[in-house]
Amino acid sequence: MTRNSVGKMMGINDSPATSIDQTVDLELHDMAHGGRALGRHEGMVVFVPFGIPGERVLARIYHKHKRYAEAEIIDIITPSQDRVIPKCPYFGVCGGCHYQHIRYDRQLEIKRHIVESLLSRIGGFRDIKVLPTIPSPREYYYRNSARFLCGQQGDLGFTDWRSNSFIKVDTCPIMDEKINEVLQHIQGHGLPGENVRVRYSRQKDELVIWPKLSVDLETGQQFHTQVLLGREFRVSATSFFQVNTLQAENLIRIALDELEPLEGKTVVDAYCGVGTFTRFIAERAELTIGIEESPSATADFRYNMQGLKAKLIEGRAEKELGRLPNNIDRLLLDPPRTGCEPEALETILELAPEKIVYVSCDPATLARDLKVLCSTGAYRLKKVQPVDMFPQTFHIETIASLELL
Numbered sequence: 001m002t003r004n005s006v007g008k009m010m011g012i013n014d015s016p017a018t019s020i021d022q023t024v025d026l027e028l029h030d031m032a033h034g035g036r037a038l039g040r041h042e043g044m045v046v047f048v049p050f051g052i053p054g055e056r057v058l059a060r061i062y063h064k065h066k067r068y069a070e071a072e073i074i075d076i077i078t079p080s081q082d083r084v085i086p087k088c089p090y091f092g093v094c095g096g097c098h099y100q101h102i103r104y105d106r107q108l109e110i111k112r113h114i115v116e117s118l119l120s121r122i123g124g125f126r127d128i129k130v131l132p133t134i135p136s137p138r139e140y141y142y143r144n145s146a147r148f149l150c151g152q153q154g155d156l157g158f159t160d161w162r163s164n165s166f167i168k169v170d171t172c173p174i175m176d177e178k179i180n181e182v183l184q185h186i187q188g189h190g191l192p193g194e195n196v197r198v199r200y201s202r203q204k205d206e207l208v209i210w211p212k213l214s215v216d217l218e219t220g221q222q223f224h225t226q227v228l229l230g231r232e233f234r235v236s237a238t239s240f241f242q243v244n245t246l247q248a249e250n251l252i253r254i255a256l257d258e259l260e261p262l263e264g265k266t267v268v269d270a271y272c273g274v275g276t277f278t279r280f281i282a283e284r285a286e287l288t289i290g291i292e293e294s295p296s297a298t299a300d301f302r303y304n305m306q307g308l309k310a311k312l313i314e315g316r317a318e319k320e321l322g323r324l325p326n327n328i329d330r331l332l333l334d335p336p337r338t339g340c341e342p343e344a345l346e347t348i349l350e351l352a353p354e355k356i357v358y359v360s361c362d363p364a365t366l367a368r369d370l371k372v373l374c375s376t377g378a379y380r381l382k383k384v385q386p387v388d389m390f391p392q393t394f395h396i397e398t399i400a401s402l403e404l405l
């Protein structure tokens with residue numbers, strides 16, 4: 001989406017009365033997708049990071065675009081009752097978290113509201129009531145995976161959200177405690193120019209630290225084993241895996257409920273990764289067909305699906321969906337943030353499965369794709385359920401369920 005289209009969507013005007021370095025008094029009235037609160041000055045929308053809707057703030061304009069401005073809070077005149085003290089010493093500088101200053105139950109409501117408003121504005125779904133966001137079992141220390149950037153001297157850290165420059169970090173309270181422990185050992189030992197990926201399986205107490213480093217810990221492991229609802233998954237260092245293990249179990253439960261009944265059915269799991277959903281579908285359905293393009297994920301999928309009624313098609317979903325037979329009963333979609341390619345959506349409309357469950361990590365592309373699937377009158381949007389996979393950040397995971405009319 002371009003900046004101008006964001007401006008138009010929000011009903012934003014250009015305002016000569018707003019200028020760089022100006023201090024403005026703002027009532028924050030909403031939260032935009034992307035984690036910034038919204039205020040208005042002289043008719044121009046102002047995006048305010050680390051604000052909370054309902055607050056009145058004094059803010060300094062640091063960017064002015066044609067249709068909107070960006071401002072940083074210099075004083076909070078009326079704080080929200082939902083404002084809390086962030087846990088992380090890097091919060092406000094590090095680009096990883098956006099909501100640590102907001103009480104957790106308010107984060108959940110903000111996410112629900114954003115999904116509903118994007119479905120209405122982008123998707124044209126005016127009457128859809130989005131269900132309350134399912135809270136993460138852990139509000140902090142939930143991530144089973146970290147990707148650290150490496151600075152000049154082998155220091156490990158993340159990015160300053162304003163300047164995009166490297167910042168060294170010695171702790172990260174959204175990563176599993178074990179990943180924080182590992183960081184103590186590997187800090188200062190990164191390889192300049194290379195990211196360091198640390199993944200941890202709490203159930204199996206297994207680590208992947210990639211690439212190989214000169215430290216007093218085993219590094220360079222190719223795989224580790226993650227466990228979801230009692231099933232083991234081999235996951236390679238470079239394969240995608242859901243970052244919030246406990247919440248991924250809820251995601252699977254909801255997706256299965258929406259796909260049921262599965263007995264005797266042919267199901268396609270597009271963008272299947274290492275087989276997270278396929279594994280459970282294949283235990284019930286007649287045949288499950290996964291589609292995945294990543295070579296490491298497809299190798300893991302083959303390993304994980306041994307003995308199950310599951311087939312794999314290696315390739316891009318937008319091409320491979322068109323080669324499927326016409327008897328597909330159910331379709332699960334779990335694409336990357338960019339959503340589904342138009343070609344994939346066209347083919348899905350031709351295949352016309354009775355039920356589609358769309359698992360999305362970006363509600364804007366979800367709304368765009370659901371509009372394509374529903375605007376022809378082929379599908380009805382039955383249920384929309386946000387599931388908080390990423391507490392303390394603006395990222396939103398949503399499951400949408402569609403039925404053929």
Ligand SMILES: C[S@@+](CC[C@H](N)C(=O)[O-])C[C@H]1O[C@@H](n2cnc3c(N)ncnc32)[C@H](O)[C@@H]1O
Binds near residue numbers: 317318
């Ligand atoms: C959000 S992940 C979901 C993976 C899996 N469903 C899971 O829950 O673990 C998206 C997956 O789609 C794969 N992918 C990305 N673009 C693709 C495309 N055009 N066609 C097929 N797979 C794709 C990625 O490699 C990744 O494994």
